[in-house]
Amino acid sequence: GAGVSQSPSNKVTEKGKDVELRCDPISGHTALYWYRQSLGQGLEFLIYFQGNSAPDKSGLPSDRFSAERTGGSVSTLTIQRTQQEDSAVYLCASPLREESYNEQFFGPGTRLTVL
Amino acid sequence: GQNIDQPTEMTATEGAIVQINCTYQTSGFNGLFWYQQHAGEAPTFLSYNVLDGLEEKGRFSSFLSRSKGYSYLLLKELQMKDSASYLCAVDQRTGANNLFFGTGTRLTVIP
Numbered sequence: 001g002a003g004v005s006q007s008p009s010n011k012v013t014e015k016g017k018d019v020e021l022r023c024d025p026i027s028g029h030t031a032l033y034w035y036r037q038s039l040g041q042g043l044e045f046l047i048y049f050q051g052n053s054a055p056d057k058s059g060l061p062s063d064r065f066s067a068e069r070t071g072g073s074v075s076t077l078t079i080q081r082t083q084q085e086d087s088a089v090y091l092c093a094s095p096l097r098e099e100s101y102n103e104q105f106f107g108p109g110t111r112l113t114v115l
Numbered sequence: 116g117q118n119i120d121q122p123t124e125m126t127a128t129e130g131a132i133v134q135i136n137c138t139y140q141t142s143g144f145n146g147l148f149w150y151q152q153h154a155g156e157a158p159t160f161l162s163y164n165v166l167d168g169l170e171e172k173g174r175f176s177s178f179l180s181r182s183k184g185y186s187y188l189l190l191k192e193l194q195m196k197d198s199a200s201y202l203c204a205v206d207q208r209t210g211a212n213n214l215f216f217g218t219g220t221r222l223t224v225i226p
Contacts (some may be wrong), residue, residue, distance in 0.1 A: 033213060042119075042202060042216035043158070056213065091157055104214065106146075106157035 004094050004107035012113045013082055020078045021110045023092030031095050032075050033104065034067060038088040039088075046090075049075060082114045117141045117179045119217035121203050126223045127193055135188045135220045137203035148176050148214060150202040158202055161188070190222075198224045 005024045013019050025032045034046040045059040049069045060066070064082075069075040079086055089111050093104040119139045127133040139147070146165040150158035164179035164186060166169055176189040188201055192217040207215050 019222075040218070042218040043204070043214070045213040045215070048213055090201070103160045103163065105160070108157050 004092055004105055006090075006092050006110050007091065008110055009108060010111045012115065014115050015022040015084060016081055018080045019080065019082055019112065021079075021090050021112070023075045023077070023107060025073065025075070025094035025107075026105060029094045030072060032069060032115075034075070034077050035091045035093065035106075036061075036088045037091060037109075041049075046077070055101040067097065079112075082112075084114045087112055087114045116173075117207075117215060119203055119205060119215065121201075121217045121220045123218070124221045124223070126225060127130050127190075127223055129193055129195060129226050131193050132189065132191050133193060133196060133222065135190070135201050135222065137186045137188070137204050137217060139184050139186070139203070139217075141205045141215055143207040144181065144205060146206040147177075147179055147186050148202075148204040148206065149175075149186075150204060152200045152202060154199070158215065161201075193224050195224050195226070 003007050012020055026100045030051050031048040035043040035044055047054055047060055047067050048056045051072050052069050064080045067077045089109040091109045092107045095104055121137050146163055148163050149161040151161050152158040162170055162177035164177050167180055169176055169178045174191045179186045200221045202219040203217040204214040
């Protein structure tokens, strides 16, 4: 697609349940980033994909978080056994131009609420 | 340690000029970004500075001093729609090309 899309836009879940968040980046772009933004906080880097591989997973807060990307396109971020502190907006970004990652174009985000 | 400092909130009058400052200490530096984020929306790219000096783009300008670890975003002829959070972010080039974001400055433009 022309832009970055994410689904669902909102997700409410109960503590302890697993959730899957989806990102569909700019078509044909190999780089993809996941960020998290908690209420009143700046964006926190989670993970970065180059193609289907993730060279840097250092931002993932715990082993309950994992992400994968298949076919060099869609990525899913999975949170297992969700906790209330996982409540945040999860943003996916793709460089606007493949040759220059400088301008990261963000998707609309998924607002996750863990009750 | 790593840190990006921005004022938490600012208020300015429609038609005026406002300067939002950002100071940073990061493990690496390959450039500094400014993003605008309206409430409930995703951030949108405003500017990118990698060399010292001023980059002007319409009503918005961004300045960088690498030696001082300092940047500012200058907004001229303020409009009500400029009310938003402005995020300063450093590209640390740690291998992931990921951005280290400050917590943002919430700007309120009043009539």
